[in-house]
Amino acid sequence: MRSLPTGQYLPGHSFLHQLDARVKILGLFLLMAAVIGASSVQGYVLVLMVVAICIQLSRLPLRCVFASVRRVCWFLLVIWLMNALFFAAEDALFSWGIFQLSRGGMRQGFRVVSNVVLILLLGNLLTMTTLPTQVTTALESLIKPLKLIGVPTEEVAMIISVAIQFIPTLMEEAELIKMAQIARGARFESKKLAERAASFLPLVVPIFISAFRRAEELALAMEARGYRNAKNRTKRKKEPLERHDYGALAVCALICLVQFLLR
Amino acid sequence: MSIQIENLSYKYGQPAGEKVEALQDISCAIAAGDFVGIMGHTGCGKTTLIQLLAGLRAPTSGRIYINGEDINAKGYDRNRLRQTVGVMFQNPEYQLFATTVEKDVAFGLKYSGLRGQEVTARVRWALETMGFDFEKVRNQSPLALSGGEKRRVAIAGVIATRPQILIFDEPIAGLDPYSRENFLQFVTQMNQAGTTIIMVSHNMEALAEYTQHLLVLEKGRLIDAGPTREVFIRLKQRKDGAFGQTAAQKIVTLLAERELKLPPAVVTYGDLLAALKHELTGGGRG
Amino acid sequence: MLVTGKNISFTYDFGGAAFALQDVDITIAQGEFVAILGCNGSGKSTLVKHFNALLQLQQGALKVAQIDVGNTEEIWLLRRLCGMVFQNPDNQFVSSVVEEDIAFGLENYEVPRGEFPARVRSALALVEMDGYEKRAPNSLSGGQKQRVALAGVLALEPEIIIFDEATAMLDPSGRQEVVKIMHKLHKTGKTIIAITHYVEETVAADKIILMHQGRVLACGHPRAILTDLDLMKKAELIPPLPVRLYYDLQQAGVNLSNCPLTNEEFVEAICQFRSKT
Numbered sequence: 001m002r003s004l005p006t007g008q009y010l011p012g013h014s015f016l017h018q019l020d021a022r023v024k025i026l027g028l029f030l031l032m033a034a035v036i037g038a039s040s041v042q043g044y045v046l047v048l049m050v051v052a053i054c055i056q057l058s059r060l061p062l063r064c065v066f067a068s069v070r071r072v073c074w075f076l077l078v079i080w081l082m083n084a085l086f087f088a089a090e091d092a093l094f095s096w097g098i099f100q101l102s103r104g105g106m107r108q109g110f111r112v113v114s115n116v117v118l119i120l121l122l123g124n125l126l127t128m129t130t131l132p133t134q135v136t137t138a139l140e141s142l143i144k145p146l147k148l149i150g151v152p153t154e155e156v157a158m159i160i161s162v163a164i165q166f167i168p169t170l171m172e173e174a175e176l177i178k179m180a181q182i183a184r185g186a187r188f189e190s191k192k193l194a195e196r197a198a199s200f201l202p203l204v205v206p207i208f209i210s211a212f213r214r215a216e217e218l219a220l221a222m223e224a225r226g227y228r229n230a231k232n233r234t235k236r237k238k239e240p241l242e243r244h245d246y247g248a249l250a251v252c253a254l255i256c257l258v259q260f261l262l263r
Numbered sequence: 264m265s266i267q268i269e270n271l272s273y274k275y276g277q278p279a280g281e282k283v284e285a286l287q288d289i290s291c292a293i294a295a296g297d298f299v300g301i302m303g304h305t306g307c308g309k310t311t312l313i314q315l316l317a318g319l320r321a322p323t324s325g326r327i328y329i330n331g332e333d334i335n336a337k338g339y340d341r342n343r344l345r346q347t348v349g350v351m352f353q354n355p356e357y358q359l360f361a362t363t364v365e366k367d368v369a370f371g372l373k374y375s376g377l378r379g380q381e382v383t384a385r386v387r388w389a390l391e392t393m394g395f396d397f398e399k400v401r402n403q404s405p406l407a408l409s410g411g412e413k414r415r416v417a418i419a420g421v422i423a424t425r426p427q428i429l430i431f432d433e434p435i436a437g438l439d440p441y442s443r444e445n446f447l448q449f450v451t452q453m454n455q456a457g458t459t460i461i462m463v464s465h466n467m468e469a470l471a472e473y474t475q476h477l478l479v480l481e482k483g484r485l486i487d488a489g490p491t492r493e494v495f496i497r498l499k500q501r502k503d504g505a506f507g508q509t510a511a512q513k514i515v516t517l518l519a520e521r522e523l524k525l526p527p528a529v530v531t532y533g534d535l536l537a538a539l540k541h542e543l544t545g546g547g548r549g
Numbered sequence: 550m551l552v553t554g555k556n557i558s559f560t561y562d563f564g565g566a567a568f569a570l571q572d573v574d575i576t577i578a579q580g581e582f583v584a585i586l587g588c589n590g591s592g593k594s595t596l597v598k599h600f601n602a603l604l605q606l607q608q609g610a611l612k613v614a615q616i617d618v619g620n621t622e623e624i625w626l627l628r629r630l631c632g633m634v635f636q637n638p639d640n641q642f643v644s645s646v647v648e649e650d651i652a653f654g655l656e657n658y659e660v661p662r663g664e665f666p667a668r669v670r671s672a673l674a675l676v677e678m679d680g681y682e683k684r685a686p687n688s689l690s691g692g693q694k695q696r697v698a699l700a701g702v703l704a705l706e707p708e709i710i711i712f713d714e715a716t717a718m719l720d721p722s723g724r725q726e727v728v729k730i731m732h733k734l735h736k737t738g739k740t741i742i743a744i745t746h747y748v749e750e751t752v753a754a755d756k757i758i759l760m761h762q763g764r765v766l767a768c769g770h771p772r773a774i775l776t777d778l779d780l781m782k783k784a785e786l787i788p789p790l791p792v793r794l795y796y797d798l799q800q801a802g803v804n805l806s807n808c809p810l811t812n813e814e815f816v817e818a819i820c821q822f823r824s825k826t
Contacts, residue, residue, distance in 0.1 A: 131649065185345045225701060
């Protein structure tokens with residue numbers, strides 16, 4: 001409510017929107033591997049291009065795609081500094097106490113930050129072009145093999161989907177509870193670390209209570225609407241993968257392979 | 264404690280979602296000891312306004328002065344603000360978290376400078392004001408109480424610091440008539456004891472009967488402000504007459520359609536009853 | 550009779566022995582608009598949660614649409630016939646997209662997927678939310694959320710629709726939206742059971758069941774219930790404004806011909822009084 005949640009589904013008809021959700025999830029894992037596996041300049045150029053092409057294929061407004069990155073940019077800066085200042089390398093430019101600024105550290109910082117940014121963007125592309133239920137259905141079919149070892153896969157998928165839709169409500173409520181406590185004198189902004197840590201505990205209790213209460217009400221509402229278990233429900237149509245789905249998957253696998261050959 | 268609001272605006276940073284409440288250029292003054300109502304449709308910016316008043320958000324532009332001091336100025340003591348302004352949000356019962364009622368009510372007193380016996384005395388006062396037997400309830404877990412009791416403990420926690428300004432966000436939404444009356448009586452008592460009260464509500468009758476001044480917000484703008492009765496009379500004259508009318512005013516409108524004209528100053532139940540008595544027992548034709 | 554209950558008693562097992570319901574008898578006819586009225590803790594919500602077997606009957610007998618609510622075999626049929634909209638608009642959605650949420654019930658009853666779009670569309674049309682299929686429930690107003698929740702119930706084509714304090718958390722305009730749809734559905738032949746502590750919402754009901762401390766205090770036409778000052782006081786409720794005006798005017802010597810329930814009736818009565826004198 002306070003701000004547009006990042007990463008939420010935006011309707012559209014782009015290539016990415018139409019791609020099968022299972023392929024998108026598997027593709028995400030493959031491309032993530034490619035990002036993490038990148039070690040050379042060529043490797044980074046490759047994943048950078050791949051991500052740029054994916055964004056192009058999603059036809060989403062850039063502002064929305066990058067919103068999540070903008071939101072964590074301070075965090076990214078901290079990560080970079082930590083790497084730049086603490087990475088033990090021989091080519092230290094200067095050192096001061098435990099800090100040691102080095103070229104290697106800065107490079108390492110860039111690597112970590114760009115990995116985080118690229119993975120964040122890829123993840124966002126998935127959630128912004130895929131309906132939550134499509135994600136769950138896809139997860140459900142991808143985790144199906146786990147059924148063999150006794151995992152109730154339908155239930156797990158249902159839990160994931162309900163949890164996803166509850167997150168914004170809980171975030172909103174957490175924000176309100178936090179404000180109410182600040183108004184009563186809690187010191188989340190206190191400079192003393194111990195004081196700050198202690199103030200978060202009372203925050204957790206009401207958030208949990210309200211989450212449980214909400215979960216209880218939701219369970220009643222689901223029952224009232226005829227939910228008994230995840231099995232006796234309209235089966236989702238088994239949508240066969242189409243040619244472009246296989247194609248996309250093959251391209252992702254290829255990128256992943258090329259990345260590891262470039263190492 | 265007087266409040267002065269000058270050209271207050273607030274914008275949310277993120278791309279505009281649908282429910283984002285913003286505020287645009289609001290100026291008004293609230294005198295010490297006043298009982299002020301804030302009226303407006305859902306999403307008009309009421310909640311944002313009270314969050315700004317409590318110093319929980321910093322305005323995008325404009326100033327808020329409490330007793331002449333800019334609360335967003337550098338060096339303004341936040342802790343003093345917390346002691347001065349008490350806020351009760353919707354669903355106060357979700358904000359309880361300590362292991363005993365006594366500890367919960369004492370939470371806000373931690374930074375008040377009170378110690379030991381003074382704290383206990385203050386907690387006792389707050390709980391007794393809310394109608395509890397202090398000895399009986401002090402060691403109970405707040406979570407074991409009934410819904411109505413939780414609400415009262417939460418209020419006790421807010422009034423324990425003796426704030427000079429009390430802000431309530433929709434305090435009577437969902438309450439049944441008797442609980443509603445009890446709550447409004449309590450707030451009136453606090454007001455008579457000198458506390459400035461600011462109450463956001465959808466309940467036109469409660470606003471008309473209990474508040475002295477009214478602020479009307481629409482889409483983030485302050486569209487009217489003034490003594491409660493005058494504001495209600497003005498709102499009735501607006502073209503979109505459905506906005507902010509009391510039940511009594513609605514009856515006056517219906518009567519006017521049948522050629523029975525009552526004075527425009529009829530706003531509350533008592534006004535309507537008096538006007539009708541006057542009209543129907545012969546006084547009106549004298 | 551669509552609903553017949555006899556001697557229903559119920560205790561929540563939190564150790565406390567207080568009855569949440571005590572010896573409640575109830576009958577509701579097909580197509581009736583019944584308001585269950587009572588203050589907080591009067592047991593009204595507990596009572597209706599028996600109708601769709603969300604709470605298990607502890608004592609007494611209850612039949613809803615010819616189904617014995619204790620019969621676990623038929624619980625699913627019962628819940629399809631007897632839909633329920635809850636108090637908190639935020640706590641009844643399972644999906645972050647309106648059409649998928651409405652489809653939730655359909656999936657539970659193994660309705661073929663091909664029928665989904667048409668049923669979703671017509672359910673949304675009934676609650677006057679056409680075109681909201683792709684929206685996120687989170688982005689809607691309180692009244693709109695409740696209407697979407699209602700659409701999720703209507704998609705299953707129930708006989709009875711229970712509104713379990715569905716207006717309590719809404720602002721006046723949201724409340725009006727929901728009450729309007731209740732009456733519209735009633736006109737199409739549905740049986741409506743509305744639980745509330747807002748007396749104004751009960752004046753147009755066919756019947757009021759007045760509850761207090763787990764018991765039925767009275768049951769009858771709104772005119773009989775809402776104009777009985779002693780009864781209302783016993784139920785810890787405040788009568789509608791026209792009723793209060795009627796009695797207060799009476800004390801001042803103004804005797805209106807009969808006690809009005811709505812603003813319109815009140816104005817009519819005043820006009821009659823004036824033309825007589």
